Amino acid sequence: MDFRLKALTKSIWVFHASVGSCNNCDIEILDCFTPRFDVERFGIQLVGSVRHADAIIVTGAMNRKSAPILKKIYGQAPKPCVVIACGICACSQHMFKDSYNVLEPLDKILPVDVYIPSCPPKPEAIISGIVKLVNKIRGGK
Amino acid sequence: MSHKVIVPIGPYHPLQEEPEFFRLYVEGEKVVDIDIIIGYNHRGIEKLSESKHFDQVAFLVERICGICSSSHPYAYVLAVEDILGGEAKIVPERALYIRTVIDELQRIHSHLLWLGLAGHFIGYNTVWMWAWKYREPVLDMFEMITGNRNNYGMFKIGGVRRDIKDEDAPILKKTLDELMPALDMFKGAVMDDPVIQARLKKVGILTKEQAIDWCVVGPTARASGVDIDVRRDEPYGVYERLNWKVIVEKDGDIFAKTVIRILEMYESVHIIRQCLDKMPKGAIDADVKDIPPGEGIGRVEAPRGECIHYIKSDGTNRPVRHKIRAPSFMNVASDKVAAVGGTISDATITLAAVDPCYCCTERVVVLDKRDNRKIMSGWDLIKLSQDKTARLKKEMQINE
């Protein structure tokens, strides 16, 4: 994997993009930053602009209105940028896959590096997903 | 000379977790108009309902919104039970108590969540951290009772899916006891803080007339003196049998909305304690088999206000029509009048004051009305709000 990306595993700046979520995953992501889980001590930070991001964490079952915006966001992210699909909606559209407004799964639009399933994934699961990502980048398994 | 500026709030505003566009048109520092663009969370749930069995719909609607995760399934099962003759007729006693406990626990977690976000928006990050820290034991209680911190899967037509075990009740009571000092702390920290009062009082006012014309619900309405609460007006669960009060304020500003949410948490603790004391033993499920043709309407008081579902059935095992109206659908629309007339630095907290659950509703850009457009990020807009608090602190010579 890219040398630059390996360097980033010291501290990961994450941009959170919700493309049609019920908010549960989003709250659990924010929960990771609260005292009980406190991922900031691992150097993981939420950033306000995708231009500073090393990773985009996506929640929600992408719909027709939000898909173009997500593509634009990914385009603006400095590469290398990893994509984390958080929650079963982002992984595989969940129970919304037959909806008239939910068209394609996320990984048909963006290259997803980590899938964190569950509805919603507990903060422990999210942290575990990010740790696996860091290990993957560092060349481990 | 007025210089209107574009300040985007959204669609990926970091602290408003869902994508939504608020377009604020400003002149100088003042907001003169607002356009609200939703739809980023629209997943076509009403249509999806028509292709699911009645049992499956309860799981579907739980995911309309993660924060009021029990309100939607509760309103939905009430709508179907309305066709069957009403909750009180069908649902066993113990299940009514369990439903009420879940409903109120949800209110506590939701209001704590809002308190944290509001704290962050105005620059009190310690409030955010403490509010969310004290939210964790409430989520632990959900996990103990239902198996999940969010999305409980508790409501079914005719009852609930899981019981509150005898050994869990004392743990729940103890958690609530431990929550009380935290609530006292928030109450003191928020209601007695002169800077918070200066930030929130007389800001984002929704008058009583406006609250009525915009048909708002929940704390947004009660803050403006509109005394409505589904738990009292059309009781469900066991609210009618318990001792509790509806909190109403009259100023219509963000401070009033904050006070209501804090005081409601006390009421919620009180309600849950009464339920745990009075809950009889017995069945938790009426084992309903068929849904006859008919129409039903069910509504509950979600943390944000009245959540109402309408179901039309034709006797088959799927709904013919399922209409869902989340409370935020009414409340967010009222930002049109609440945010206008205020300043940009107050915009963030004004928009957040209705406790928007955008995903419930479907589902900030500040624009210069003239040609020069300066785009600030949503991050900058929160910063504006936080800077105002810092300035006020200095002016009032208060050190944190």
Place this chain on the structure above:
Amino acid sequence: MNATTKIKEKLGKLIISWQESSPRRIYFSVAQEDIFKTAQFLFKELGLRFSTASGVDTHLGLEILYHFSDDKTGVIYSVRVLITDKNNPQIDAITPIFPGAEWIEREMWELLGINFKGHPNLKRLLLAEDWPEGNYPLRHKDEP
């Protein structure tokens, strides 16, 4: 005099049918041209709160139920109108009476294709700007 009595008295001849499916659920029908008058009476004179409206595609036409809540008694009065012309469905908007109806009428316009005459802001609410015209997701396509 409770709301039911007042409604029956004042709206009288406009009411086509009246159904009390339970003590707190009353459904009554009016002709589509009478909806503005009805909504105005319920909201302004009786002070009922508008809760929401639900539109549904039936084989008889497009039916809209306007749900008004009497918070003093907990009764919901649902006004039913049937728009029989599915090719060009039109009805008076009630948004001019109170702005709280704006969003739901926009939603029914975009999901069912009903034109709300006199609506101040009839434009897309939920669907993407490039959603195909004439495609109304809540219409039943397999209807005979």
